[in-house]
Amino acid sequence: MTPADVSxxxxxxxxxxxVPLTCVGAGxxxxxxxxxxxxxxxxxxxxxxxxxxxxxxxxxxxxxxxSVGVAETxxxxxxEGDAYGRAEVPRGGWADRPRIFENPGFRVRxxxxxxxxxxxxxxxxxxxxxxxxxxxxxxLAVVGALGDFPGRAAQAERERDASALMKCLERLADAFxxxxxxxxxLPQGDEKPGAVHEARVTLAxxxxxxxxxxxxxxxxxxxxxx
Numbered sequence: 001m002t003p004a005d006v007s008x009x010x011x012x013x014x015x016x017x018x019v020p021l022t023c024v025g026a027g028x029x030x031x032x033x034x035x036x037x038x039x040x041x042x043x044x045x046x047x048x049x050x051x052x053x054x055x056x057x058x059x060x061x062x063x064x065x066x067s068v069g070v071a072e073t074x075x076x077x078x079x080e081g082d083a084y085g086r087a088e089v090p091r092g093g094w095a096d097r098p099r100i101f102e103n104p105g106f107r108v109r110x111x112x113x114x115x116x117x118x119x120x121x122x123x124x125x126x127x128x129x130x131x132x133x134x135x136x137x138x139x140l141a142v143v144g145a146l147g148d149f150p151g152r153a154a155q156a157e158r159e160r161d162a163s164a165l166m167k168c169l170e171r172l173a174d175a176f177x178x179x180x181x182x183x184x185x186l187p188q189g190d191e192k193p194g195a196v197h198e199a200r201v202t203l204a205x206x207x208x209x210x211x212x213x214x215x216x217x218x219x220x221x222x223x224x225x226x
Contacts, residue, residue: 013047026143035062074132092162111173115208130198145172
């Protein structure tokens, strides 16, 4: 499920057109809708749990935390593709140089190039991406940033300022660099390809989609090599 799907599910449960929604973790979304509308949170949660694609709903002080799952979050990015998080965002961007990690623009562009490279090398090895099951640790930070991406793009459109989206891209890039360097998507040495590699290849593909979409939205052409 995309964040928009989650928002729609909650909106149907409370009978309104839209509700506030924030990504609060990997495959987790929070909404204060019950508190704001003066509704019984457990009653709202029960109705949301009946919606297709919802794995669970917890309540705390009128705040709903909706779980849609890690693998499902990643799959939603793949399903949406170029449409994932798309919004009319004002032009933004970072300096092209220096091309070092201290430059956030370089980190974002290089993360995109690295994600593309993972897909290219995986194809060369005949390694297909699989479901993003079993992701953990640093990998979940990437999933969380992916889930946050559409909301930040919408915020940038609403505020007529690309800053919120750019900060999200930086967080996604930083998370992906950590995974790329410490959680290899491709087998190392004599290691046999397995489900963990397939999941990481899929995660890299999702990161590539979101990073590419974000760069295009702020007026940049994503580069496959830097």
